[in-house]
Amino acid sequence: MKMTQYLGRGEWWFYTIVGLLCFFGFWYGVVAANVTPRQFLPAPHEVLLTFIKLLHEPFSGYTLLTHIVSSFKRFLYGFLLAVAIGIPLGLLMALSKWADRIITPFFESIRFVAPIAWIPFAALWFGTGIGGPILIIFMGAFPPVLINTYRGALYVEPKYIEAARMLGSGKIRLMTQVLFPAAIPAIVAGLRISTGTGWQAMVGAELIVASSGVGYMMVNGQSNIRTDIVMSGMIAIGLVGLVIDILLRQAEKFSTRYQEI
């Protein structure tokens, strides 16, 4: 019985490259077979060219870069709002049983509503203003921040608190110098999750209630049956999302550098 497999570097590269080749080969194959008009399924290099073109040539009002900035701004506002409310609230709930008792039921009942489901109200309240998408993004980013902050602060190992008390810490110092730093790894992990959900919520919002942004651009591409534009949008969304996640992952590593693995 084989327990684990060991794949040499050479073999790993071989299969990786073959995998990529098969994927793109299949794609090219379908395009070459002329099964559908070019507009429905462009060749990979055509998508890439469109992507590059869009970076400086406007479509549905703005260049791709401007759209990306638009999207990112919305995301940032919604995300920062979620953090500004989520972290203090989470800490409060961990420290005060009354706050916990009052807020938890509200939170639990709202949590199961998918961010997207807030779009009708967002449209009703904010029209096509920036408030709408921000609300949606907030609804996506808020739960992970709150939950992780709450849990992180709640589950600070009692021994740290006891040690601090034994050394004579007052309540405030306990909060700022023991509780908060100890909860930071969990908080950062929550931030990482919420950038993912917030970014996703942003995409959803832009597909419906926006007049700029990558999602909006994609919808326009879709109505014009420009698959290459739609795919360019997807690439942009994926790339930016990836960059954000990588940054947060570094933050996570940095915040846990004192902890044992």
Next chain:
Amino acid sequence: MANIVFEDTQRSFKQSGKEVLAVGGINLTVADKEFVAIVGPSGCGKTTCLRMVAGLDMPTKGKVLVGGKEVKGPGPDRAVVFQQFALFPWKTVAENIQFGLRANGVDSAERVIRTADAIKLMGLDGYELAYPHQLSGGMQQRVAIARAYVLNPEVLLMDEPFGALDAQTRVVMQEELIRLARKNPKTVLFITHAVEEAVYLADRVVVMSRHPGLIREIIDIKSIRDAENWDSHSRIEDVMDLPSFVKLRSSIWRLLREHNLGSDH
């Protein structure tokens, strides 16, 4: 004939570019049905030696032979009892014990009998349907030993099996192991860093040092044990009071010191 032979066995690893000799050339023969314990500090290669007999690791030079045949891989003929128990949490106690038998095609009637015997032997009656997480450490290790024993292996390999247990449970398990060893003797290779445990259980004790891992001395226990009739005492504390025991234990401690002092890097 299930003996273990280490023939100029070496095992080296690559660690940050350098070659580290975990086990230098060692030569050792464990006779059929002999109980040999290996003691030494962490990093002296004792676990590596056991793993090479188990087939979970391969020597880089030299050979390891069991019953005259070179070891090529793991198998139920060389049953292993791991320090971390390594039970399958999703199987009940009975299923864990039976698993090896089932895999090797033992028919169900015989399986039931052998499993029941092993459960009785290790004092696990009533726990057949329990899951590992419901058991204490000591109980779990008993299941691990039962699982190894039920295979009726030629060689039993125990890698610090009582290391994860608390002191009291440890003592109980040591007494049980002696009982088993006398009743149903097998070729045993037992790794531990607890000298008392080694002296109590083994026929011979092998002292290893590290950097590189080498055998320094081999002390014969059996002759003294038989001469002083340790087995007439059923309690471990009575044996450990005997002057012959104390002398052996102290001399092994001195050997460990002598060969391992100053080798802290």
Next chain:
Amino acid sequence: MGVGKIYKKLLRPILFIAGVLVAWFALTEWSGLIAPFRFPSPTETWNSLNIITFKGYGDGLLYQHILQSVLLVTLGFLVSSSLGVLLGILMGANKRIEAFVNPIFLTLRPVPPLAWIPLAIVWLGLGDAAKIMVIFIAAFIPAVINTYTGVRSIEVPQREAAAMLGIKQLTYYREVILPGALPMIFTGLRLSLQASWTTLVAAELIGATFGLGSILHQAAQDIYPGMILVGMFTVALCGWLMTLILAKAERWAMPWKPV
């Protein structure tokens, strides 16, 4: 026991709901602080609920919309996550397969499922087919990733114990790898279900004539806040129920897991 427990489990939730209802009435109907077109009053919401349950809205009764959405999600989720788990096991067990599939995965993974909706609409139009495609993608990826992680996380001592016992390869997969990976597989299933549900509602919101999302869409266009709230509430309730069912399935599948 006794009074304290009754208070916690029964009275407190009832008090909470009562409190919310009172506040709701107060803010909307009694004081008029919140305009009816911004947020519906309880009476309005109740009326909307009645209408859609018995007379219908958006071309159907409530239960029909629910059935449509839930069935679509369940089907898509089951098929997609099963395939995902299978792929995850293969990738976890065979490093060649992993190396082969990985690059495609790494490129597709950062793209959120919702971002596939425009593409699905271009390719498959506004019907159910596009929805199924997006649900499939949404459910597939978490299933694969978590299953793969689960397979890889089987601890070394257990693998060695299996080898020592002389377990054959097939039995090894069936009785060691699969049960060992089950906790993480269920985590993946949970994520898959959530993603499927969210994606379906979004897809229906964008372009559908039937289903819970379409209710939201229609109600938004009609500026009918009461119905919007009914829609949101139903979405949340269904999502919660499905998650509950999955949790029960998880506990049934893993009787050995300490609760």
